[in-house]
Each structure stands twice: as structure tokens, then as C-alpha cells.
Amino acid sequence: MSTIQRGIPNRVETRTPERADAQPVTKPAVRDNAVRAELARDVFQATPGTRSAVSLGAETTVARATSTTAVAPTALTEAEQKSAEQAIANASDGRDASYVSDWLKNNPDPAKQAAFMDLMFKFEGVAGAILDNVQRLPEADRARLSGALDNAYRSGAVTPGELQKAVAAAHSGALPGATHEGLAGIVAGTGNADLIETYAKKEMEIIRADxxxxxxxxxxxxxxLAGLPPDRLQSFLANNKEGMADVLKNINVDVDASYSPALGKLLDAAGRINPPTAESLKLFSDSIGKLGENRESRAAAARFFTQHGDAVLASMQDKSGSLNLDGQKKMSEFFTRTLFSPPEFEGQDAFRQDVMSRLQSMSTDLEQHATENPPSQDSKRAARLMGGLVGALEGGFQIAVEELNKRNDAVKGMVDLLFSAKSFLPDLPIPGAGKLKDxxxxxxxxxxxxxxxxKAQKPEDAIPFHxxxxxxxxxxxxxxxYDAARDTAFVNRQRGLT
Structure with missing residues (x-):
């Protein structure tokens, strides 16, 4: 098996059509053109008036490359070389990676596919742009692209340097809709931790340089990063703290923030770090202010808390056992976003039940110390933590009413929260109304x-949840x-939401 010779690539001619993303793609007829080096211009710039379908990212990290033995590239025949060049040109012309996926499908030999990826990545930014334009592709085609990239990287057909050069320069991904999530999804789908880290560090380097x-x-x-296995994600978070701070500072702040699944994916990946670490808990805490109205971010944050709630609350406790000031504010906003303000998200009912079940468990544990005089320090800490959690819940409700002006939504959220607890808190006394079960x-x-x-003039006293x-x-x-910790947490609820 011969290794493809690296050198100056042939030239591909391209004419990029201008069209709205909503229009169907019509593949141009294959043309007998030469390769043009100018193809390597920055094609990450979005066409005015278009927006990438960022929802595609929700599926891209599911498929993983499964091959364990890298297959080195072999030389392409003259016909294969010509068809490969034309597929690259057409994919760039049409901003549609299906041409490349079709070539790989028609040439299933991993050695030929490695040679194709070797050729495509010689065009640097064009390779990245093609792999970013996958929004029209079915999952099987994206998995094929991820598999070919994984093998090419492990075999050396695509080097770390070539992968990094495929990432567009500063500001080239800064237009609305140009998030690079398509390319990142293909990278994540490889399951190749070294490849993923190389790519992520390059994107992060450009963020920091700017x-x-x-x-x-x-x-x-x-x-x-959502494509990393838990141990490698933990190492990445620990070794790239400043870079991750920039990522979280910017996540969910652009025009696409309500649609992007990116933060949700990262939170789910961090949730798989078990037991949770200081780094994964910090990622969750720092993400709270970025949940906004993004359904997938909210759902993933709720899943993280459901799985690691004890560790989350412990990380936010002060020496007395109460939630610290930052924890009081963050948990209030967390509950605002996940319980008391729109939009709703998948799994919200289960999350409500988890929150109320957690309070039930706390209450039951405290009753084991009902006759202690004086109570132990551990039980006092537990009472303060429960008070802080209840205060944050009430604070989240109040934020939705006062700051977000979402009174009707907040009321529905509170009613749903209480009603969800009827089966395991039947005797919970509702002041002035009777027992919850009735x-x-x-x-x-x-x-x-x-x-x-x-109590319209003093709504903070309206719902005596505590x-x-x-x-x-x-x-x-x-x-x-309990009362003291609840009062402090409620008073210190978050102000001026992100």
C-alpha cells in the first residue's frame, strides 16, 4: 500500500452561488475544471440574510467512529483524483457537504477515504467550511464524515497542523449563524479525544487572541468538547481554566442563543463525570447565568442538578452550612429559569418531582433530630442548607414575578411544583388552604x-412556601x-438577570 505524496494540490475551480438557506440544494453537474488555490479563501463567512440550522448539533455527537486500527492512505487513481477534486469543488460551490459524503459513500475503502481527506485538508479553510455545512445531511452521512476524519487523523493523513488551519481566522465565525457547530459536531462525532482537543484548543486560542x-x-x-469521554473532559476543564472561562462568558449570548444545543451538550457531558469534580461543578455553576430562554440548556442543567444535586449544594455551602452568597444568587436564578419562567422544556415535570423529593428527604432527615437538645452541628448545618434551598426556590419565583414580569408563568410554575409533590408530600400544610393531598x-x-x-404591594410575602x-x-x-437561612437566601436572590 503506497502512501499518498504530499505536495502542491491540483486546482479546483469554483463559482459560489448566492442563495438563501431555505432554498433546496440542486447539485451542479460535474465540470471538468482544474483546482484553484483561491478556493482556500475563508468560506466561514455567512451569506447575508442566512442562518445556520444550529439544531443539527443535537444529533451529531451520538455517532462515534468505531475503528480501532488506523488505515493509511493509498494513492488515488487518475479518475479517483479527478472525481475527488470535483467533489471538493462542488461541496464548496454549493455550501453542501453531501458531495463529499457521497464520494466517501461511493469509495468505502478506508485507505481511499484517508487519501481524500488528505487532499481536502490541503485546502485548509475550505475543508473546515465544507465540514461545517452539514445541516442538510442525515445522521448516517455525518457519521460517515466523522469516521473518515477520525481514521485520517489517526493515520497521519490529516495532521494536527492541518486540522488547526482548517479553522477560520478571528472574526470569521462571528457573524450571526456562523457558529462552526456543524464542523464541531463532525469533530465530536469522531470520538477521538486527541483530535477533539486539538480542534477545541484552536477555536479557544482564536477566542482568547481576540x-x-x-x-x-x-x-x-x-x-x-461534548464528544470527549468523561476522563478527558475532566482533564481538559482542569488544564484550560482561563479558556473555558472565555467560552462560558460568550456562550448563549448571540442571536442564535435560543436555538443552539451547544451548552446543553457540554452540560450533559460534564454530568457524565462521576463522581463530580470541582471543575464539572464549576462548569454547572458558571452556566446558570447563561441558560436564558434556551430549552436545551435548561433541560441539561436540570439533568445535571438531578444527578449531582447533593454535590452542587455542597459546593455552594459556607462554613455554617448555609448557601453562600454566590450560591444563593445562582440557585435562585437556576430555579427562575427551570421552574418559573418560559419556555418549558423536555423533562421539566420530572425535574419538579426531583426538587420536591429532595426537600422531602431533607425534612425527613431533620425529623430524626426532633428531640435533640441541643441538636448536633451536622443537623444544624442540614437545617440551614434546607432553608437556603427553600429561600432560593422562593427567590426564583419572585424574580420571575418582579424582574421578568412573568407573573402568570410563575404562578403556573409554582402550582405545578406543588401539585407534583402530592404523592410523596401528601400532608404538606399549605397555609390557609389545608393539606396538599386535599x-x-x-x-x-x-x-x-x-x-x-x-399582597400586590409586597409580593415577597405572598407565597409562604417556606x-x-x-x-x-x-x-x-x-x-x-432553617428560618434564618431561608430568609437570607431569599433576600440575596439574584438581581439583574443575564
Missing amino acids: GGYDQQRSAAVATA LTIDQLQKWVTSNLQE GAFGEQISNPDLRTD
Whole structure:
């Protein structure tokens, strides 16, 4: 098997048509053209008036390259070389990676595919641009691209330097819709940790060189890193703290923030680091202010807390056991975004039940110390933590009412939260309304709404959520600790949401 000779690539001629993304793609007829080096211009710039379909990233990290033995490239025949050049030209012309995927499908030999990737990556930015234009491709085609890239990288047909040169220069990904999430999804789909890190570090390097303001790239970094196995992601987070700070600073802040699955993917990947680490917990904490109205980010954050809630709360405790100031603010915003403000997200009902079940467990544990006098330090810490959590919940509700002006949505969120707990908190006392088990959802709705109306000038006192759980704490000392921590957390709820 011969190795393809590296040298000056042949020239591909291209005429890039201008069209809106919504129009169907019509593949041009294959032309007998020469390769033109100018093809390597920066093609990451978005056509005015278009936006990438960032939702494609939701599926790209599912498929993984499965080959374990790298296959070296072999020389292409003259006909194969010509067809490969034309596929690259057509893919660049049409901003459509299906030409490349079709070539790989028609040439399944891994050695030929490695030679094709070797050829394509000689055109640097063009290779990156082609692999970024995968929004029209089915999952099988994206998996094929990821598999070919993985093998080419492991065999040396595509070098780390060539991969980095395929990433467009500063500001080239900064236009609305040009997030590089397509390319990053193909990279993540390789499952090749070395390749993924090489790519992510290059995107991160450009972000940092630009003072951390190339906002669109953060989605690409997050998407790519989501393809790392837990141990490698943990190492990357630990060894790239400043770069990750820039990524999280910029994530979900551009015009595509409501649609991009990037942060959600990264949170899910961090959630697979088990047991959680200081780095994975920090990623969750730093992401709270970036959840915004992004459904997938909210859903992933809820999943992370459901799986690692104990560790999250422990990381936010002060020496007394209460939530610290930063934790009070972040948990209030977290609950604002996941429980009390639109839009809803998949898995929200299960998340409500998890939150209320957590409070039930805390309350049950405190009752084991009902007759202690004085109560132990551990039980006092537990009471303060529960108070802080309840205060953050009430604070999240209040933020939605006062700062987001989402009173109706907040009311629905509170009613749904209480109603979700009927099966495991049947005797929870609802002040002025009776026990939770006896109330219908309409009665809960009336209770929350009327309380807000009666105390319109002081809505912070309208929903005595804390009283419902406080009544279940029999030990007066622990009740005092609970009340104090709840009050502090509620007062220090987040102001001025991102």
C-alpha cells in the first residue's frame, strides 16, 4: 500500500452561488475544471440574510467512529483524483457537504477515504467550511464524515497542523449563524479525544487572541468538547481554566442563543463525570447565568442538578452550612429559569418531582433530630442548607414575578411544583388552604393567585412556601436555623438577570 505524496494540490475551480438557506440544494453537474488555490479563501463567512440550522448539533455527537486500527492512505487513481477534486469543488460551490459524503459513500475503502481527506485538508479553510455545512445531511452521512476524519487523523493523513488551519481566522465565525457547530459536531462525532482537543484548543486560542469576544466560537468549543469521554473532559476543564472561562462568558449570548444545543451538550457531558469534580461543578455553576430562554440548556442543567444535586449544594455551602452568597444568587436564578419562567422544556415535570423529593428527604432527615437538645452541628448545618434551598426556590419565583414580569408563568410554575409533590408530600400544610393531598390543581391555582393579589404591594410575602416546610420541623432550634437561612437566601436572590 503506497502512501499518498504530499505536495502542491491540483486546482479546483469554483463559482459560489448566492442563495438563501431555505432554498433546496440542486447539485451542479460535474465540470471538468482544474483546482484553484483561491478556493482556500475563508468560506466561514455567512451569506447575508442566512442562518445556520444550529439544531443539527443535537444529533451529531451520538455517532462515534468505531475503528480501532488506523488505515493509511493509498494513492488515488487518475479518475479517483479527478472525481475527488470535483467533489471538493462542488461541496464548496454549493455550501453542501453531501458531495463529499457521497464520494466517501461511493469509495468505502478506508485507505481511499484517508487519501481524500488528505487532499481536502490541503485546502485548509475550505475543508473546515465544507465540514461545517452539514445541516442538510442525515445522521448516517455525518457519521460517515466523522469516521473518515477520525481514521485520517489517526493515520497521519490529516495532521494536527492541518486540522488547526482548517479553522477560520478571528472574526470569521462571528457573524450571526456562523457558529462552526456543524464542523464541531463532525469533530465530536469522531470520538477521538486527541483530535477533539486539538480542534477545541484552536477555536479557544482564536477566542482568547481576540480578547475573548469572538462570541460565535464558544458554541463550537462546547459542541466539540461534548464528544470527549468523561476522563478527558475532566482533564481538559482542569488544564484550560482561563479558556473555558472565555467560552462560558460568550456562550448563549448571540442571536442564535435560543436555538443552539451547544451548552446543553457540554452540560450533559460534564454530568457524565462521576463522581463530580470541582471543575464539572464549576462548569454547572458558571452556566446558570447563561441558560436564558434556551430549552436545551435548561433541560441539561436540570439533568445535571438531578444527578449531582447533593454535590452542587455542597459546593455552594459556607462554613455554617448555609448557601453562600454566590450560591444563593445562582440557585435562585437556576430555579427562575427551570421552574418559573418560559419556555418549558423536555423533562421539566420530572425535574419538579426531583426538587420536591429532595426537600422531602431533607425534612425527613431533620425529623430524626426532633428531640435533640441541643441538636448536633451536622443537623444544624442540614437545617440551614434546607432553608437556603427553600429561600432560593422562593427567590426564583419572585424574580420571575418582579424582574421578568412573568407573573402568570410563575404562578403556573409554582402550582405545578406543588401539585407534583402530592404523592410523596401528601400532608404538606399549605397555609390557609389545608393539606396538599386535599387540594386540586384549581384550588392551588386560586391560592397562589389570590395571595399575589392580596399582597400586590409586597409580593415577597405572598407565597409562604417556606412556612409549609418549616411547619414540618419539630425541633425549635433547627426551625430557627432553617428560618434564618431561608430568609437570607431569599433576600440575596439574584438581581439583574443575564
